Amino acid sequence: MSARVSSSGVAFGRRTAAAVLASPVLTLLVFFAGPLIYLTWVSFTRADIVGDGSFTFDNYAEVLGEPIYRSIFLDTIVITVTAMLILFLVAFPIASFLAFRAGKWEIPMLLALVLTDELNPLIRLYAWQIVMNKEGVLNRFLEAIGLIDEPLTILFTKTAVVVVLATGSLAFVVIPIYAALKTVNRSLIEAARDLGAGWVAILREVLLPLAATGFIAAIIIVFVPMLSDFASPAVVGGREGYMIASLIEEEFNARGDWGVGSALSFVVLAISAVMVWMSIKISKVGRLQA
Amino acid sequence: MSTVGERDRAEAGGARVPATPALELDRVTKRFDDVVAVDDVSLAVDRGEFFSLLGPSGCGKTTTLRMLAGFEEPTEGRLLLDGVDATQIPPFKRPTNLVFQNYALFPHMSVYRNVAFGPRRARLPKPEIDRRVREALHTVQMDALADRMPTQLSGGQQQRVGLARALVNDPLVLLLDEPLGALDLKLRKEMQIELKRIQREVGISFVYVTHDQEEAMTMSDRIAVMSHGRVEQLGTPREIYFHPTTRFVADFIGTANLLPATLVRSGERPQVRIGELVAEAGSIGSLPGREAVEGDPVSLMVRPETLRVVRERPEGIALPVVVGEVIFQGTGIRLDLRGPGEAPIVALVPADAADWRPGDRAHVQWDPDRAHVVVEPAS
Numbered sequence: 001m002s003a004r005v006s007s008s009g010v011a012f013g014r015r016t017a018a019a020v021l022a023s024p025v026l027t028l029l030v031f032f033a034g035p036l037i038y039l040t041w042v043s044f045t046r047a048d049i050v051g052d053g054s055f056t057f058d059n060y061a062e063v064l065g066e067p068i069y070r071s072i073f074l075d076t077i078v079i080t081v082t083a084m085l086i087l088f089l090v091a092f093p094i095a096s097f098l099a100f101r102a103g104k105w106e107i108p109m110l111l112a113l114v115l116t117d118e119l120n121p122l123i124r125l126y127a128w129q130i131v132m133n134k135e136g137v138l139n140r141f142l143e144a145i146g147l148i149d150e151p152l153t154i155l156f157t158k159t160a161v162v163v164v165l166a167t168g169s170l171a172f173v174v175i176p177i178y179a180a181l182k183t184v185n186r187s188l189i190e191a192a193r194d195l196g197a198g199w200v201a202i203l204r205e206v207l208l209p210l211a212a213t214g215f216i217a218a219i220i221i222v223f224v225p226m227l228s229d230f231a232s233p234a235v236v237g238g239r240e241g242y243m244i245a246s247l248i249e250e251e252f253n254a255r256g257d258w259g260v261g262s263a264l265s266f267v268v269l270a271i272s273a274v275m276v277w278m279s280i281k282i283s284k285v286g287r288l289q290a
Numbered sequence: 291m292s293t294v295g296e297r298d299r300a301e302a303g304g305a306r307v308p309a310t311p312a313l314e315l316d317r318v319t320k321r322f323d324d325v326v327a328v329d330d331v332s333l334a335v336d337r338g339e340f341f342s343l344l345g346p347s348g349c350g351k352t353t354t355l356r357m358l359a360g361f362e363e364p365t366e367g368r369l370l371l372d373g374v375d376a377t378q379i380p381p382f383k384r385p386t387n388l389v390f391q392n393y394a395l396f397p398h399m400s401v402y403r404n405v406a407f408g409p410r411r412a413r414l415p416k417p418e419i420d421r422r423v424r425e426a427l428h429t430v431q432m433d434a435l436a437d438r439m440p441t442q443l444s445g446g447q448q449q450r451v452g453l454a455r456a457l458v459n460d461p462l463v464l465l466l467d468e469p470l471g472a473l474d475l476k477l478r479k480e481m482q483i484e485l486k487r488i489q490r491e492v493g494i495s496f497v498y499v500t501h502d503q504e505e506a507m508t509m510s511d512r513i514a515v516m517s518h519g520r521v522e523q524l525g526t527p528r529e530i531y532f533h534p535t536t537r538f539v540a541d542f543i544g545t546a547n548l549l550p551a552t553l554v555r556s557g558e559r560p561q562v563r564i565g566e567l568v569a570e571a572g573s574i575g576s577l578p579g580r581e582a583v584e585g586d587p588v589s590l591m592v593r594p595e596t597l598r599v600v601r602e603r604p605e606g607i608a609l610p611v612v613v614g615e616v617i618f619q620g621t622g623i624r625l626d627l628r629g630p631g632e633a634p635i636v637a638l639v640p641a642d643a644a645d646w647r648p649g650d651r652a653h654v655q656w657d658p659d660r661a662h663v664v665v666e667p668a669s
Binding site for chain 1: 359396398
């Protein structure tokens with residue numbers, strides 16, 4: 001009796017689950033998997049303006065072989081990794097302050113941090129353009145305090161893109177690290193102090209290793225969007241701060257070569273996948289230790 | 291009072307050798323804002339001594355320990371380690387090490403690396419670190435589990451590692467903050483014996499914080515009973531058990547019958563009046579400045595296990611009682627009795643004693659030598 005009730009309950013649960021899952025699964029299939037499969041197919045065909053749509057490996061050969069593409073890939077990775085490192089350097093002290101020292105300011109400061117990320121990204125980008133312009137606020141300021149005689153070229157360089165990327169995702173890096181540090185029991189820090197560790201040793205031996213999961217979460221959340229960022233290089237990058245997403249856009253829109261554009265997209269996807277896979281692997285090692 | 295103390299110390303095994311104490315608190319007070327956590331505490335811990343700070347939560351014992359470790363700075367007073375003023379020395383430079391109640395093992399390090407943390411900070415040569423770590427792990431019988439992670443260990447094993455991690459640094463004083471508090475009763479009892487063995491083996495002074503009076507009695511050479519930030523009494527377990535100086539101590543340590551009485555005669559053989567009876571006691575305890583004189587209200591303390599319960603009125607001094615509850619406890623029978631004026635009296639009698647039932651009339655008698663007068667009156 002009770003078995004029948006529970007088994008019918010399970011059947012009902014399954015049907016409900018199927019109904020609930022149907023719409024997201026369908027949406028993903030139609031709008032996510034569909035285009036992806038289509039692009040996969042396009043990346044293996046001659047699909048430029050004079051292409052006949054026949055099967056080919058040429059697109060991948062071109063993307064992986066041409067020095068110009070390779071140098072743009074390299075630039076993109078250098079810019080992204082540099083921005084990521086700067087983000088970590090800025091985010092870790094903020095996260096530790098929030099986790100251990102902020103006291104009653106902890107929640108207000110977290111909210112303020114989230115708020116900065118609510119700012120429209122385009123407004124932020126154009127604001128940076130104004131700041132980094134030849135006649136911009138930054139150059140005026142540096143001239144005024146006598147650090148430079150002639151305005152520096154900051155806008156439309158790799159540096160400009162790095163600065164914009166490194167300031168754009170602060171909350172997404174601070175919060176996972178803050179959350180990881182928050183789980184570190186205060187008595188661990190006291191134990192380290194008691195056993196003869198100064199602040200440097202506490203940081204190196206206790207806090208950084210225990211915050212590792214936070215760093216990895218931050219990499220997963222922030223690295224992929226930065227790697228494929230399109231707006232920042234377009235607005236402040238110029239020719240020098242050119243990144244892979246701009247190239248893909250150009251292949252599709254300006255040159256009409258869907259084949260190469262698709263192949264480029266898949267290479268970016270592959271790089272992202274490798275990065276995320278590596279992060280997860282490292283985090284698994286970290287969890288085993290924890 | 292002092293005569294009693296000396297007698298007990300002699301019983302405990304000879305006079306103590308005068309030497310620089312390992313640790314000394316000199317009139318230490320700690321205030322947090324308006325709250326006085328530790329109030330004018332002075333005490334000294336000898337080399338190789340097992341010293342306990344005992345008291346209920348909020349009595350200031352943990353704050354005292356944290357000042358010894360260097361995590362809190364005294365508001366007033368001085369702390370001396372090996373005769374040297376250490377009040378301003380930060381924790382990582384102090385010759386003290388702490389064992390935490392929640393173990394506080396580094397979760398990302400193996401047992402071995404946890405224990406090696408201190409020696410590595412001290413930049414000892416690698417072979418020396420290895421030798422010390424293995425020795426410390428051997429002392430706490432954890433040699434076999436050196437490569438485990440803390441999460442793979444039971445609570446008792448984790449605390450062994452915590453102990454090894456502190457001992458490996460060969461501290462002048464080892465500080466223990468309710469280290470067995472998170473363990474279940476059976477394991478706690480085993481670990482008490484184990485801790486005492488380890489302490490004897492390594493010969494380091496232990497300062498042990500606990501709220502468990504039985505635990506303090508089992509392990510300590512001396513105990514400081516604390517209440518409201520003050521040391522109520524400092525002495526050997528025997529002194530504190532048989533000759534408490536205050537009502538609080540009598541009540542906190544074990545079970546005590548405190549019979550309201552009036553002091554008849556002070557001194558060597560004190561006498562008190564309980565109702566119509568005049569009873570003699572073995573000793574009288576009081577704090578300096580609180581010496582009682584004839585006629586003062588006091589309490590006569592008799593421990594439950596020193597009471598004899600008989601049906602017929604015996605010769606000599608005895609109180610008439612009525613049996614309330616009869617509770618079988620395995621090792622004996624606990625009788626909850628009502629004395630004159632409904633005063634509750636607890637007696638512990640052998641399990642094979644007479645068959646008592648609630649409502650029985652009886653008389654209690656005690657050995658005057660084991661009765662003790664506490665100057666504060668029973669409330």
